[in-house]
Amino acid sequence: MSRLVVIGADPGGMAAISAARQHTPDLEVVAIERGRHTSYSACGIPYLVGGEVDDVAELVARSPAAHRANDIDVRLRHEATALDLDLRRVEIRDLDGSRTYQLDFDHLLLGTGGRPFRPDLPGIDLPFIRGVQTLDDAEELVAQVEAVDCQHVVVVGGGYIGLEIAEAFLHRQAHVVLVEQAPQVMASLDPEIGALVTAAMHRHGVEVHLDTAVTGFEPGKVLTADGVFDADIVVLGIGVTPNSELADAAGIRLGVRRSIRVDRRQRTSAEGVWAAGDCCESRHLMSGEPVHVPLGTVANRQSRVAGTNIGGGYATFPGVLGTAISKICDTEVARTGLTSLEAARAGFVYDVTTVESTTRARYYPGSDLMTTRFVVERGTGRLLGAQIVGGAGAAKRIDTCATAITAGMTVEQIAQLDLSYAPPFSGVWDPILVTARAALKSVR
């Protein structure tokens, strides 16, 4: 009987185990988890912080006990500290017992995840500065929020996490300042579309400071080029750094942004060592370039592929479009494929079409504005990317775009799609069709 050791017992790691056992039911499995929880939704953390989700337990899909009942040797508060590829064993440290031991493996799955990027600034280690990546982080943050009368919150970074954490603290009636070094929030959107998100954040009551570098922290204060902001709590949302040190130290090859390099079957450069999730890279379906996309969807899909292959099956992960969706209050944001900047970097010649329309028929109650942008290959008319910002119901349309992009559709083909219409759901021409038709004019 061969042994699989999984580092990281989040839903990805556990999905990999399930996939592996479908092919090799008697696989021995040890899951090493640094934290106190298994199989939880990290994406749900902002809603725990905001109070929409009451209890940490709601975010946990399956407890350690349930996994153990399923014959998985889950070891919580254990950390992998070294990896010996020749001896095929991993060194484990019991964080509570403070002992260290060796664990042999036949297959090793690295699901070490990522961590919030912490810039090297004075005061960065002050306890009021928080990242939100693990459920343990979240529990500590919620405890801290409930302990202090949290009136002033500074969010550093205007990406998805920044957006969602800002909403969370608005729900808690805090004054929220968002500080972003770049000239726009949502670097994963074109500037014009990012500007719509900034405007929405202002409208929802967030004080947004763009082009503003944080220079350091003092207790209760965030120092920036734009002045000093009071802060009971600071949340870092600048980006995610892959936890690739274990792999790197063992000589496993790293790729883009120091994420672990993998092939389409999620194999690392070391025989029998696999990686999946935020610690490893993906390939972009449009550009063909390696990318680091630390999203739950990608992690889950990669993990399943890794597990199938570990179990002796055959599966590949084709790559990503970087599809993402988020919201702040009633403003929804989504993207897929290439932005203008990404298209230019990948060598595409493109045109951009932006259309304002409505989420529902204009006359239907609750109809709200939405903006759709298409990035379209010049000449062929192929859709390269799409971005949506708008009111409730706007953003899930990104899936239609992701499907069309995957199929290699041109805007002419998209304009002909038989999409659904009824007044509570869209105008008679769905915004996707309207945008495709407008883009078609540019192509012609």
Next chain:
Amino acid sequence: MSRLVVIGADPGGMAAISAARQHTPDLEVVAIERGRHTSYSACGIPYLVGGEVDDVAELVARSPAAHRANDIDVRLRHEATALDLDLRRVEIRDLDGSRTYQLDFDHLLLGTGGRPFRPDLPGIDLPFIRGVQTLDDAEELVAQVEAVDCQHVVVVGGGYIGLEIAEAFLHRQAHVVLVEQAPQVMASLDPEIGALVTAAMHRHGVEVHLDTAVTGFEPGKVLTADGVFDADIVVLGIGVTPNSELADAAGIRLGVRRSIRVDRRQRTSAEGVWAAGDCCESRHLMSGEPVHVPLGTVANRQSRVAGTNIGGGYATFPGVLGTAISKICDTEVARTGLTSLEAARAGFVYDVTTVESTTRARYYPGSDLMTTRFVVERGTGRLLGAQIVGGAGAAKRIDTCATAITAGMTVEQIAQLDLSYAPPFSGVWDPILVTARAALKSVR
């Protein structure tokens, strides 16, 4: 200068004029309209009846005066009564002035629409029995509803119109009885999915009687095999009959369900005579068969194609998937492609996969159940059709299915799509992906 005569001044007819004039700016245009309104959303009528839309004017995108300012000779309350293909002229009756005259045309666009099917039953012409197809119908219905204390409403027919009109009268606090001759509501869904809609209607307070034929009407009463129902108003939602008599009398070829036969450029069998919308047929993209799909999306797209061709451009209407969406209260319903029955009739060998999931992450507030069904070609795994019933946010996912079907995707390809995820929008595996994966197991 050549003259285009358009019969029917709804948004379709007017879109055709606009498309034609893009190619031939000096085209003389006469638009003949039997009713009192132009360019209105017939799909918005149930919301006018229900009171979500206050004023008829909100449903009117462009008034007759606006069209006239745009050099379109709009003639309201005029009706085309005969068509002479040899002399290339149409006989028009002024409904208010009661005079009849001839109008020459170079091009004729038949946008005569459809009318609610009225079964030949005793009492069918009683004034409390209503159809809702035109805005004039709607105005009369609303006036009647406001005149009588409308406590009991019987809706005959459980299709989209029946669903939406039932919701409208629930909003008006009426007791609503829905009578359906078939063993299920929503004949355009598989029986198991239709049963979910029936259950939702009951839950929302509609008294649904299936397998119940109406045998006749008496003032204030609907007679059925299942007993007599009191009714202050009866609304017919049994189906739409194409208004094809004018074309038929002139010898123009009819097709399925007596709708006007057209080719892909929307040409009828008569030179220079075109048709678009509820009066004419379409081709189903999956089965290749002619179908009659009286929906606003189809009407608008066909009209544009007709207009482009009339103006001297070149356009084709590729066909329909029969994509449709609707809701009753907070239960959404959508479909695209082929149902089981349609797939069988078209000669496909297929399997069906039905998956229950949630509209949002399970732990996220407002998450509701949704059911997704795929009809999949056996052997190839190609998606043939999809149906969705579920809570708020469920149904617009049908567009992703429509796009995948159009692209000829297999469920294996769909399962690999990079669809969006965040807890307010879906589980980490969007229901479309979950259903594709479940279907993939059947295919394998």
